[in-house]
Amino acid sequence: MLEIKVKLQEGVHQEFEFIEGKSNWIDLRTAERIKMNKGDFKLIPLGFALELPEGFEAHILPRSSTFKNYGIIQTNSMGIIDNAYSGNDDYWFFPAYALRDTIIEKGDRICQFRIVRQMEVxxxxxxxxLQKQNRGGHGSTGVK
Known part of the structure; x- marks a missing residue:
């Protein structure tokens, strides 16, 4: 089993919920109450730093209900954190853009992450x- 070291910011509660049998992603909660107006960008604090083991990286994505519940999207499509971002003050954030006015309460689950092995050199x-046969281009497998 992989072990990771986590440093919580003072006053932050983060459960790192892993729902056995339902998902192999870990839900993350906001570290503070966030108010965003339509068109705002904010790095939403998650309230922790994490020391990734050598040879691993983390992938952060919104939960499936994040846009429906809060009207925000993650601005960089997928967050990738490599093990160099593992220092004492390397706190994690969720980069969000609001498509409507919204309030996210402290402790709301807005994103999820998983730890994966880094690609080899x-x-x-x-x-x-190239030696293989052409497949037929983009979208070539059809729609049905």
């Missing part, structure tokens, strides 16, 4: 031709 070879 890749050697790139430039060639004039």
């Amino acid at each position: 890749v050697k790139v070879l430039f060639v004039n031709e």
Whole structure:
């Protein structure tokens, strides 16, 4: 089992909820009450720093209900945190853009993360031709 070290900011409660059998992502809660107006951008504090083991990275994404409940989207599509961002003050945030006025209460679950192995080093070879057959282009598998 992989062990991770977590440092909570003072006054923050973070449960790192892993719902066995339902998801292998860990839900994260906001560290403070957030008020956003339509068109606002905010780095929403999650209230913790985490020391990732060597060779691992974290992927952060919104929960499936985040947009429906709060009208916010994650601005960088997917957050990727490598193990170099593991210092005492390297606190995690959720970068959000509001599409409507919204209030997110302290402790609301707005995003989720998982820890994955980093990609191994890749050697790139430039060639004039590839050996496999063409598939037919973007969207070539059809709609039905």
